[in-house]
Amino acid sequence: RATDLHFASPVNAAAMMAASRRLNLNCYHFYMAFDGENAFLGSSPERLWRRRDKALRTEALAGTVANHPDDKQAQQLGEWLMADDKNQRENMLVVEDICQRLQADTQTLDVLPPQVLRLRKVQHLRRCIWTSLNKADDVICLHQLQPTAAVAGLPRDLARQFIARHEPFTREWYAGSAGYLSLQQSEFCVSLRSAKISGNVVRLYAGAGIVRGSDPEQEWQEIDNKA
Known part of the structure; x- marks a missing residue:
């Protein structure tokens, strides 16, 4: 989903990135400034891959429930998330x-084994x-892992054709990848929980995975929580 917010004056993208870094812990933070008024930034929880020489670590981050400020x-x-059949199937x-x-x-x-990753809102x-x-x-790594099933769907080619026909906006940098590489090591994240800054307009991106058993109202609430 893309949500456009209009402000009275140009948005300070660097200040927005700094605020996101303070608030969104346990995330990959990325920031690309194209000029003084246009940028793409985000705080993504999802590692696409990390490589150290030949050692490769990646992950499946799928299945979501709300967070709560009270630890209990x-x-x-x-615990509900770990036991829920729909979310476990989505992850698998x-x-x-x-x-x-x-x-x-x-x-x-x-x-x-599965873990629960606790973030600020989900x-x-x-x-x-x-x-x-x-x-x-x-x-x-890039060819095999990007785009992930979580953002492109399965079977991949048919799902991407469906998205291209029916999604009412262009993703551009959203759901791509951001990171660094060198001969010895590399690390990339999926560019989720992100925003595009265009002068005084901020476009917020967020999404949810739909599988058998998904409830439309719950999926929409999940997107609200992520945005």
Whole structure:
């Protein structure tokens, strides 16, 4: 979903990024300024991959419930998330897709037990996936992991065609990837929980995964929580 907010004067993108860094912990923060009035920025909870030589770590971050400022209530919500069939299936769809796409270019794939990642407004199911690449090549990582099943759907080609026909806005940088690379190491995140600054207009991006068993009202509330 894209939501446009109009302000009386140009928005200070750097100040917005600084505020997001203070508020959104346990996230990857990215900021791209194209000129004095145009920028793309965000605070994403989702690692696309991290590589150290041939050692590769990625993850499936899918399945969401609200957070709560009270630790006990937040824990109860997290326990519900761990036990919920729909959210577990949503997460495992992403796990299976990642493993299938990486298997030809890696050694044994280790899928770690699920965890709950607690953020400021939501909590996510996360399964970390560890492996070793046959060769240290970030082109392989990018080609196989981007776009993720969580943002592009499955089966990927048909889902992307459906999105192109029916989604009422252009994603541009949203749901892409942001990070760094070098010969020895690299790390990228999925560019989620993001905003595009265009002068006095801020476009907020957020989304939710739809699978069998999804409730439209709950999915819309999830997007509200993320935005």
